[in-house]
Amino acid sequence: xxxxxxxxxxxxxxxxxxxxxxxxxxxTDFAQGExxxxxxxxxxxxxxxxxxxxxxxxxEAVKTVSDLFMPISGEIIEFNESxxxxxxxxxxxxxxxxxxxxxxxxxxSELEDLLSPEDYQNTVS
Amino acid sequence: xKKTALYxxxxxMGAKMVPFAGYDMPVQYSGVNQEHINVRNNVGVFDVSHMGxxxxxxxxxxxxxxxxxxxxxxxxxPGRAQYAYLPNSKGGVVDxxxxxxxxxxxxxxxxxxxxxxxxxxxxxxQNNVGAEIENISDNFSLxxxxxxxxxxxxxxxxxxxxxxxxxxxxxxGDFAGLNNIIxxxxxxxxxxxxxxxxxxxxxxxxxxxxxxxxIQPPVLPTGLAARDTLRLEMGYCxxxxxxxxxxxxxxxxxxxxxxxxxxxxxxxIIQNQKNEGTEDKLIAFELIDRGIPRKDYEIENYSxxxxxxxTSGTMGPSVQKAIGLGYIKSEYAKMGDTIYLKxxxxxxxxxxxxxxxxxxx
Numbered sequence: 001x002x003x004x005x006x007x008x009x010x011x012x013x014x015x016x017x018x019x020x021x022x023x024x025x026x027x028t029d030f031a032q033g034e035x036x037x038x039x040x041x042x043x044x045x046x047x048x049x050x051x052x053x054x055x056x057x058x059x060e061a062v063k064t065v066s067d068l069f070m071p072i073s074g075e076i077i078e079f080n081e082s083x084x085x086x087x088x089x090x091x092x093x094x095x096x097x098x099x100x101x102x103x104x105x106x107x108x109s110e111l112e113d114l115l116s117p118e119d120y121q122n123t124v125s
Numbered sequence: 126x127k128k129t130a131l132y133x134x135x136x137x138m139g140a141k142m143v144p145f146a147g148y149d150m151p152v153q154y155s156g157v158n159q160e161h162i163n164v165r166n167n168v169g170v171f172d173v174s175h176m177g178x179x180x181x182x183x184x185x186x187x188x189x190x191x192x193x194x195x196x197x198x199x200x201x202x203p204g205r206a207q208y209a210y211l212p213n214s215k216g217g218v219v220d221x222x223x224x225x226x227x228x229x230x231x232x233x234x235x236x237x238x239x240x241x242x243x244x245x246x247x248x249x250x251q252n253n254v255g256a257e258i259e260n261i262s263d264n265f266s267l268x269x270x271x272x273x274x275x276x277x278x279x280x281x282x283x284x285x286x287x288x289x290x291x292x293x294x295x296x297x298g299d300f301a302g303l304n305n306i307i308x309x310x311x312x313x314x315x316x317x318x319x320x321x322x323x324x325x326x327x328x329x330x331x332x333x334x335x336x337x338x339x340i341q342p343p344v345l346p347t348g349l350a351a352r353d354t355l356r357l358e359m360g361y362c363x364x365x366x367x368x369x370x371x372x373x374x375x376x377x378x379x380x381x382x383x384x385x386x387x388x389x390x391x392x393x394i395i396q397n398q399k400n401e402g403t404e405d406k407l408i409a410f411e412l413i414d415r416g417i418p419r420k421d422y423e424i425e426n427y428s429x430x431x432x433x434x435x436t437s438g439t440m441g442p443s444v445q446k447a448i449g450l451g452y453i454k455s456e457y458a459k460m461g462d463t464i465y466l467k468x469x470x471x472x473x474x475x476x477x478x479x480x481x482x483x484x485x486x
Contacts (some may be wrong), residue, residue, distance in 0.1 A: 015284075036141075036153060036156065036157055036350065037157050037158045037442075039157050039417060039440035040415065040416070040417050040440065040447075042415070043418075058469065060417045060440070062157045062158065062350060062354060062439060062440060062442070063152070063157065063350050063353075063439075065417065065419060084430075091156075
């Protein structure tokens with residue numbers, strides 16, 4: 001299973017990549033495998049400021065629907081619009097082309113609560 | 126949790142297993158979309174051994190079947206199968222099923238896995254005519270080989286001329302060196318193919334033989350997830366979703382397998398449903414805006430009144446549309462009209478359409 005070393009993770013199987021005060025969010029390789037073929041990613045929370053653990057969107061696979069949770073608090077500034085026509089990118093390339101949102105962090109100290117690659121590896125194995 | 130005779134094969138082939146109807150079943154192997162499209166274009170193989178099989182024998186076998194089945198079994202002959210349902214006495218559906226006439230005074234009923242016990246108890250309770258009935262569900266495996274290239278795979282494994290078996294007909298004969306295998310031109314995908322009824326001890330032999338053929342592209346194992354998207358693109362009812370003990374078979378569109386020229390349990394009530402019309406009707410719809418319909422989502426009319434509920438929904442991999450079935454009040458069930466699905470906090474418009482969603486070209 002692919003768990004890149006330069007990312008942080010949550011128990012809800014999301015990854016976070018930090019660049020200054022901007023964080024890019026997606027779901028992990030494990031998550032996309034569990035969901036199966038993804039057919040729709042819905043994010044209607046652009047420009048909203050949400051708290052950690054609030055729902056920012058939904059990912060629909062053929063057989064299941066799952067909520068997407070804010071790994072940290074912040075303002076959602078961008079949605080990966082290419083997922084509207086190509087949701088399968090989440091399956092094919094979850095850590096790059098399959099990214100979901102970018103957010104402007106409200107409190108970077110929350111990053112300390114996230115899981116390291118090693119800790120995340122332990123939660124899924 | 127029960128296992129089918131092919132359980133180890135599924136693990137070897139990398140299946141993702143899930144509990145279904147008391148069995149640990151393969152939900153997918155390579156991925157639902159790929160498996161689905163492969164069945165539409167080539168050939169896929171399903172283990173559906175969880176399905177139930179009952180034998181009905183003896184000189185009163187036909188009398189019992191006529192009583193419990195909505196369809197007319199006098200139309201059968203050895204080698205012919207028919208789709209039917211088991212009506213209950215309140216105008217609902219105990220289960221849907223296939224009725225096979227194996228021979229004179231010898232029939233096989235094939236029922237849904239989740240209903241085996243309920244159906245068996247129901248049939249036993251209705252058997253006051255003295256038919257001999259036997260539940261062979263735990264002894265038989267069912268392997269479905271579905272798709273336009275099914276004959277290409279299976280023909281080299283049997284001396285039976287498979288092209289000579291018409292839809293909803295079957296033959297009993299040799300397959301992969303075994304005898305007495307039922308090869309039935311039936312299925313739940315809308316893409317043609319066969320279903321093989323095999324004793325458990327021979328299931329692995331049959332499965333391996335099918336996968337040993339050299340056809341290109343190769344035969345793919347196919348899971349229950351693709352089975353569901355394939356059937357839904359055809360608009361085939363799934364028991365527990367689209368039909369149940371509480372739903373009218375007429376409202377569900379099963380009038381075509383309801384034969385009023387004979388007696389059966391619940392006939393008067395169902396005749397009444399047909400004559401008077403039903404309060405609700407099962408409709409097929411496709412979403413106009415983005416979203417995926419799911420079971421139990423509410424359906425509203427233009428002014429926001431609740432008019433029904435979704436019973437099945439998915440993104441159709443072949444039709445590339447979000448599609449579904451659901452019951453709505455009959456006065457709204459007009460082809461081409463727009464209904465509205467409540468998906469989370471949104472109202473998504475959907476068009477009422479004709480079945481099937483997927484049309485074979």
